[in-house]
Amino acid sequence: ALWAFAASITVRGAISDHTYNTSVTSLTTTIEPLTIELPAEREASYLWLISGRRSSEASLLTTRRLVDEAIPAARSALQGGSLFADSRPAINALFAQLAQLGKIRAAIDSGAMSPPAAFQAYSGIMDAEFSFFKSSLQYRPSSLAEISIGTVDSAYVYELARREATLVDGALADRGQMSPSARQLFASSAANRGLLMNDVLVFLTPDLRAPYLSVANSPAYHEYQAMEDRILASLGGSGPIPVNAGAWQSSSGTYLVAMLDAELKTATTLTTMTASLTDRQVTEAILAGGAGLLAVVVSVFLLVWFGRKVTRDLTRLDDNVRGMAQERLPRVVEQLRRGDDVDVLAESPPPDTSTIQEIAQIAESFAAVQRAAVGAAVDQARMRKGVNQVFLNISLRSQSLLHRQLAMLDSMERRTGEAKALADLFRLDHLTTRMRRHAESLIILSGATPGRGWRDPVPVVDVLRASVAEVEDYVRVDVVSESQDLVAGNAVNDVIHLVAELIENATA
Known part of the structure; x- marks a missing residue:
């Protein structure tokens, strides 16, 4: 039963992890075009609306076509993924967001939707997509859970950085002007990006963390962050954002490329680690199924053989213990109570020994306890007998002396005629009588009977x-x-x- 339980858990875990890895690889490949093209459509839509819908629509239409091509495959992969049953609420939320894409495009084409509103609508779809990614991590092996969280967070950091770049590109296309709504979106994206970047550095291992630390220490990122800080500091005003278009394009482009490269390296490493873990679990499953079964057979044989021997030896030891507790020790106590002499060695024979070292040691220990118990009982009986004899001898001597003293006092009382002396003799007689009572009490405590009667x-x-x-x-x-x-x-x-x-x- 133990082998079947261990083997079933190991094999089931290996199969589950293999199935999960296969599903994730397939899903990632299928949903990747949507993850890439949807932010591109958001950027094209935002810039087109910023231009007053006067710029060329070629880029916008191209991205829309690519998104439309990616949605059916992504929807089919998500609907057929039975492994992600507990992520169904997140998947349904993503489908609900994608269902609004037609209305969003119609509002953009008619001019009924402002650039910040269109930007936020596309970002909502991306947020729903990343919520699904987060919910699916519960199926990851526990040893890779934190690394997986860090990997998803790094992808989200890249998404938030693209949002910042899109908002700033839109402002630069509009002579540096950024609307209050766009400023709020920029501040939110910058804050969330900073928080998530801290999580990435916490969850990832030192090896996986190295590419992101390299990005964070690069001159391009420092320049990007300096311009981001200047934009955040100017959000309370109404003038143009304080950045140079060329410098922004250079630093943001370099930063986004570096982040994407680090993200791809992390994903590749995580895939390798997952495959290695799966291979190890398959090996463990083979060992649990084959070598484990052989070990179980040998263990059962040894267990039966050794168990029978242990049972026989323990049964003999149990018989000796019961004989001591129920027969010999009560007999010794009764003999001691009667005052008979007891032979300690004869009344505490050693129990049967055993070839099993542990049982033999227990038998020796019990023999020592048996001898000690009988010897202690004999010694206590002898000591009590001796103490009682001492009490009896002292009490009898005291009683004899007090009898003589009372006789002398009685003779003196009869010969004395002086009232004061006679009163003293009466008090002394009374005191002697009390002393005699105490002496007779000691005789009773010693187990004898007072001589006076x-x-x-x-x-x-x-x-x-x-x-x-x-x-x-x-x-x-x-x-x-x-x-x-x-x-x-x-x-x-x-x-x-x-x-x-x-x-x-x-x-x-």
């Missing part, structure tokens, strides 16, 4: 009094109970401690 049931009142005796602020506590109930002997000690804790919380 009762065999027979004890009245509830006596249990409550014993609890009060184990509280620091015992003088604030009164025991008021007439209960005749008894507390079982084995529960007396725990109940005394529990109630003492609650009372101490209350007094605090």
Whole structure:
């Protein structure tokens, strides 16, 4: 499936690019006469109208005939280009503009259309044509998209420069006078030409950019730009444009020829790059279809063979892991809970190894983790057992000493008759009782049972009094109970401690 997907994309891309290149080459050849002759008809019409329709119509009629011959072929090529389906709105807009050509000519012949209006009408057709060129670039390979944009922009720069030249030629033919409408068209063309020229230099690669930089650095262009600046500076006035006819014809002609030459070089280079890209994609398609299929067959064989081996080894490793998690480790924990001794090596046998290095490393790592887990559990159990034994020994010793101390205090209380000394002995007796309660709590925390206990049931009142005796602020506590109930002997000690804790919380 992966091979079919990759091969289909590669082959489809190669076929699509080849089809696009073929279509573009055919369309360019077909539409080129219209692109060349339509600006020529615009120039002839504009100059004829500027002369008051008194000059010879031979040039105008010739250009019209050439345009009429070019339109059917261009229309047929654009209508049959299924590759440019998404450019259909731009194509329809171009057809709508070309449909107005008969009305434009009739208005020119009758004198109903002014020279600037006729100039703008022809320019609108050219704008629609370049809009189609721009919209068709979306089918270009992404690696050539920016270069293609730069190439179209360079052609548009040449078109705008021809517009400027036509407007100035018309003004020179009319004794240097340029109407406000023509001045506005000139300013618009000059501004757009400058902006598009910047785009050309941005989008093109250094090699393709070199001819345009050569044009921009040429003396003819500098002279052309200087005269253009003077014309733009004079547009606010009403006098003749400040340029010399001979100088303008020389610089503008040289500049237009140089721009056309640079444009042709760029187009030729782009065609070569496109052909090279198509050849590379065809090669990739062949490799994807032939060598790719062979690689897929070998890969499938290796995948099946290696996959079975990996599955067997991983299944054995999984059985060992589950045995450790579900049987051995719970058994070790239970033995430790009972206090039994555990052999770490016997309870953590190494899992089955594998000839596959990665799985063998995983098995070794798991064996190390298994030994560490069992060893840590054993060590923790031993440490807890040792700590509990320490707590128990210390607590039992403290309890024994406190029992002896309480016996001595009880003997001293019976022998003392002095009230003040007796009160001190009572407080010391009470303090010792509290210390005994804490010692017995430590014995319980160590997991053992305090040695002090009762065999027979004890009245509830006596249990409550014993609890009060184990509280620091015992003088604030009164025991008021007439209960005749008894507390079982084995529960007396725990109940005394529990109630003492609650009372101490209350007094605090």
